[in-house]
Structures are given as C-alpha cells and as structure tokens.
Amino acid sequence: MSLAEKLSQERRARLAAERLLELKQAELSAANQKLGRHAIALTRQIDETQAEVETVRGENEKVKSDLTVAHAKIEVAERRLWHSIQTIQDGFAFFDGDGYLISANKAYLSVFEGLDEVAPGISYDRILDLLTQEGIVDIGEDSAADWQANMRRRWACSNPEPIVIQLWNGHYIRLIDQRGSDGDVVSLALNITSSVRHEAELHAARERAEAANRAKSAFLANMSHEIRTPMNGIVGMTELLTETPLCDEQRLYVNTIRNSGEALLVIINDVLDYSKIEADKLALHPEQFDLERCILEVSMLLQPSVRDKGLTLLVDYDLFLPTLFVGDPGRIRQILTNLVGNAVKFTSDGHVLVRVTGVPNSDAQSCDIHVAIEDSGIGIETDKISHIFGEFNQVEDERNRQFEGTGLGLAITKRLITMMGGTVWVESEPGKGSCFGFRITLPTAEGPQPAPPNLADQLQNVVVVEDLEVNRAILTKQLGRLGSQVTVCESGGAALGAINDTVDLVICDQDLPDMEALELAKTLRGQGWDDLPIVVMSANPAIIHADPTHNLIDGVLQKPIPRSELYARLLDLGVPRAASPEPTRHPEVKKPAGKNQRQMRVLAAEDNRTNQLIFRKMTKDLNIELRFAANGLEAVEAYLDFNPDLIFMDISMPQMDGKQATAEIRRREIGTAKSVPIVALTAHAMAGDDQGILAAGLDHYLTKPLHKKLIHQMIMDHHPEDTAALTDDSPSAD
Secondary structure: OOHHHHHHHHHHHHHHHHHHHHHHHHHHHHHHHHHHHHHHHHHHHHHHHHHHHHHHHHHHHHHHHHHHHHHHHHHHHHHHHHHHHHHOOOEEEEEOOOOEEEEEOHHHHHOOOOOOOOOOOOEHHHHHHHHHHOOOEEOOOOOHHHHHHHHHHHHHOOOOOOEEEEEOOOOEEEEEEEEOOOOOEEEEEEEOHHHHHHHHHHHHHHHHHHHHHHHHHHHHHHHHHHHHHHHHHHHHHHHHHOOOOOOHHHHHHHHHHHHHHHHHHHHHHHHHHHHHHHOOOOOOOOEEEEHHHHHHHHHHHOHHHHHHOOOEEEEEEOOOOOOEEEEOHHHHHHHHHHHHHHHHHOOOOOEEEEEEEEEEOOOOOEEEEEEEEEEOOOOOOHHHHHHOOOOOOOOOOOOOOOOOOOOOHHHHHHHHHHHOOOEEEEEEEOOOEEEEEEEEEEEEOOOOOOOOOOOOOOOOEEEEEOOOHHHHHHHHHHHHHOOOEEEEEOOHHHHHHHOOOOOOEEEEEOEOOOOEHHHHHHHHHHOOOOOOOEEEEEOOHHHHHHOHHHHHOOEEEEOOOOHHHHHHHHHHHHOOHHHOOOOOOOOOOOOOOOOOOEOEEEEEEOOOHHHHHHHHHHOOOOOEEEEEEOOHHHHHHHHHHHOOOEEEEEOOOOOOOHHHHHHHHHHHHOOOOOOOOEEEEEOOOOOOHHHHHHHOOOOEEEEOOOOHHHHHHHHHHOOOOOEOOOOOOOOOOO
C-alpha cells in the first residue's frame, strides 16, 4: 500500500472518528439535557413531598390538639353528668355484665346508710341479702328467700319489668332496670311515694264522690217518693173533685190546683232526669215503635192545653217516610213533649206545627229523620238563642216571666238527642215565632211499612174547607197521595159556591171565619145535598157530639188528624151516615148478668190513708169488691183468705214492703196453676226502679200520682170472664 493510500485511509478514519465523536457528543448533550430535566422534576417532586409532609405534620398537630380539647370536654361533660346524677333525688347505678356495681349516686347509696360494704365492686346478690337482712325493704308476708329469688329471676331477664318495692320508712321505690347489649345494667330507683299517696287520696276522694253521688241519688229517690205521695193526694183529690157539681169559680180553683200539681210533677221529673244524665246513668232502650203514632200521642197529650189557649196543633208527617223504626220511644216522646210543650207554652195565638221529613240512607236500613216544631209564639232574641239549651237557662224578659219551669227541659232534650247521635237547632224571630228542630238517624223496622189505600175511584174530588193555610196544605198532600183531586176553600161561603155534582166528600174545620161546620152541613142538607159525605175536623169532638144536629155529618176527626184515622174514615164512607158518625168506643166490658155471678175482687196494699181514700173514690163507679191492706204482711194474709183477682201493691210500706210481699205471694203460688196479676203502685221514679220492681215478680208498674183512667184500664184489662160486669153501661166509663 502506498503512503498516499495510507494517508488517505487514515484521513478517512480520522473523519469517521470525528463524526462519531460529534455524534456521541450530541447524544451526551441530549442525555445531559434529559438528566437535567429529570433532576429538575425530581427536585420539584421532592419539594412538593416536603410540603405535603409539612401539611400532614401540621394536621397531625391540629388533630392532637383537637383530641386534647375533646378529651377535656368529655371529662367536663362526664363530671357534669355525674354531678347531675348525684344531685337528682332518684337513685342511679351501673352494674357490669356479671352483676357487680360499677358506680352509684348518693340517692342510691343513701338507702344503705351506715353500710360501708355497699360500694363499687359489691354484687347485686349481696345487695339483695343486705336489703332483707337489715330490714331495709318491706317484704310483706313473703319470706326473705322467696323475695330474693323473685328479684333474681327478674334481674336475669333480658328486659326486666319495672317493680315497686316499699322501704321500712314507708317510701315507695319503683325500680327500672335496662340491660345493654354487652350485659351491663343501668338501674333507676324512682321515689314514687308522693304519687302513691296522691293516688290513694284520689281513690279516697273518688270513693267519697261516689258515696256522695249515691247519697244524692238516694236523696232524689226519697224526695221523689216523699213528694209524689202527697202529690198523689192533691192530684187525685182534684181529679175526683172535678167530677162533683161545682160553680165556675170553684172549678177554676180546682183546675188551678190540678195544673199546679201537674206542673210540680214536671219539675220533679226534669230534676230526676237531669240528675240521671249528669251521673251517666241514663240509658236508651231501643225497641220497634211507630214514630207517627208517637208524635200523635204527644199531640193528644198536649191537646187540653191547646184547646184552653185556642190554638191549633198540626202534624205534617212526610207521606213517603216510613213510620216503623227501632229506637227508644219513651225518650223520643220526652223530646217531643219538651219541644212541642214549649211551643204551646210560649204561643198565645195561632198554631203549632210538627213537621216530619226524612231521607233513607244508602243502605236502605235506616233513615235520617228531621223533626221541626214551628210556632207563632213570642220568639227569642238573637243574642239569647245560643244559651237556650243550657242548664237552668231561661230567656229572661218581660214577655216570658209569666211562664214557669225549671229551665232544664231543653238541656235534657239536647242531651237525649246527643245520646241518640243527633243534633238539635233553633231558629227564631222575636214576635213572629220559633222553630225548634232536631235530626236523628233511626234504623227502620223489619217487615212491610204501612201503605195508604188507593181511593182514586171512590174519592175523585174532595173539598177541604179550612181557614188555616198550613192545614190546607197538609190535607191537600194527604188526599193527593190517595189519588184525589182537592179543592180548597177558606170559608163556608166559598165552599157553598164550590160544591157541585162532581164532589165526593167535604172535609170541614169546625170553626170557620163565617160559620160553624154544623151550620155549613145544615145549609148543604137544606140545599138537597143529602148524600154528600161531610166530615168535620175538631180539636174538641165532644162539642160536636153534644150538638143535636151532629147527625147531619158523617164523622168527626180530632185534630191533629192521624193519617191512619183519616184513611180509615174515608174507607168507611160507604157505610150509611147513621152508622158512622160516632167516635170509636172502647171494647165493651158489660156481660149478661147472672144471678150467681160474683164481683171482681181487687186487693189494694197501701199504707197511706189518703191514698186509700183516693183509690176508693176512683173505683167507686166500678162493680168490684175492694179490700185494703195497710202493709205487706196484711197483703199476704189478704191474698190467702180474700183470693183476689187483681192486686195493686204499694212498694214502700212498713213491716214488709211491696217487693217482699210479692215475692211471698209468688212463693205461695208455686205448684198451683194460679198467678194473680200484681200492679206496682209507687212514688219512686228513678232510673232502674221499674226494672227492679218488675224483676221482683210484679206484672205492671204505675207511678204516683195515680190517675183514674189508668186504674180503670188496669182493672178492665184483668177483668175475669166469670165475674159480673164492671159498669152498668156497655162502653167503658172512660
């Protein structure tokens, strides 16, 4: 190889080496730059980590500080809690799962005063031993072992029932133990001595109150008896006195005495009813009854007062409303008597209307019944209406001071309606009258309801002659329900102009503005209307029957007119006029007289001579053999030798009362086929008296003061078939 080639080769090698060196230097420079960048990043990371470490270190210091503060607060809270536990008067203790005392407050430990053994670490069993050994607890008749065994069984329960123990000093402690999930027990010992004593005081007070209530009830019953006994003499004698010849002035005095006596009886009944309501002793006795008949009976009861005041009492019973319901008819009559009686009492001119409507419920087994009693009386001031149903409340003003009463009637009415689940209300305008109403829901009675007859063919056209608009409306609805076309007239003159050949019936009010009903009938008969039926409406049918011209009419309907009586009278219009005008009479009691027929024997057990005299006078018109017994012993003796057909038994008599005498008579009847009817005569009228009396074996119950009509009716109902007639007339004396 030549030198030039070698030099050239070396030069090439040197150039290659230089290029390689440059390349390596470039790589080294890049690596250095990368390493620098990595070093910078690592430095930054180290700085960040150091900052985080500092932050964590600061947070740890803060947590340590917070923990220190929290521990301090917990210690303060524990001290305060324990201080509070120490200050309460009730005992507080902790037991561990093995039943050893951990800690207890002073109230808990004070029970064991002087016993240093009772301290944290003592067992529950040892505490029970000390309680019995030291006589700290009153275990009564139990033995110490039995008492401790019962307490241990209770303690072993997962949730022990609270128990009351009595300490030696008479204090009562209620132990309440609560077991935790780990078996620890928190025990509370509550001192309930004051509560026990207060409960004992309440019990004693309740017994005293019940005793006072019983004394009040006994007082009311006795007062009722004591007042009714002389009232029987007053009312009975005045009733007998009215049957004797009296001048007008004497009759006025007698009626005043009788009315005053009956008013006093109303007051007595109000006081008794209110006392029963106040003591929650008033109970309802549901039974099936006829609501329409119930309303009409109340109306008839108040009819004498209505006639005396010249009023008109009307009943408008919804034609499509059922009449048979299930409820307490006695209390419903009392409600109606109070409301209708008040309306009559405070109405001096015009009318009183009892309007009854109703809506059947969706179940078709009950009805919502609305009863409204409207009057044209003195009315009530608006500011007085809210107090009208209060106890002993009466509207005080110059218009009604003449009306007497207890002020209990409406209060009793409201309470009775509330007991029936109903509501009561009143609307009134002074000088124009009032409207008292109530709403109750009553179940309808099972079976068919009474339905009106169809008289459309028999009575196509009826003329109603009535000057009172409300009564015209009532009769128009009732007759329209029968299918009749009704023509209304306000006077007799208008009726004379309206009657023609198409008229099938004339219903006329007794008192018309221009003439009397009988005068209208006489005019019609004189005009040739001999076959036209004429029926007269009157509040006092006796006046019409006493008139010699009453044979001109075909019947009399007493106001308020029962629908059943109206329909029955209309159905009977086909009978000749001579056979139908007389009112319905009671069943005949006279029998064909026989030579050997004996008198009915009646025994009256009554210790009061005045009542004996009244009873004798009330029955003097009856053909009976009457004997009196002055007490129960005499009644039993008379039963044996007199052999009565009927006994009237007074309940309150000396030596042997009526119940005892009845029991003795019933005992003597055992084994015989005889059971003499016994009627209780009593002045007691408290709730439950009737049930107690009838349960003693008596058959019937009459409350004093006695009434002649009721006595006669009772005798007639039990008149034996084989005895002589009670009266000389065919119908009843009543």
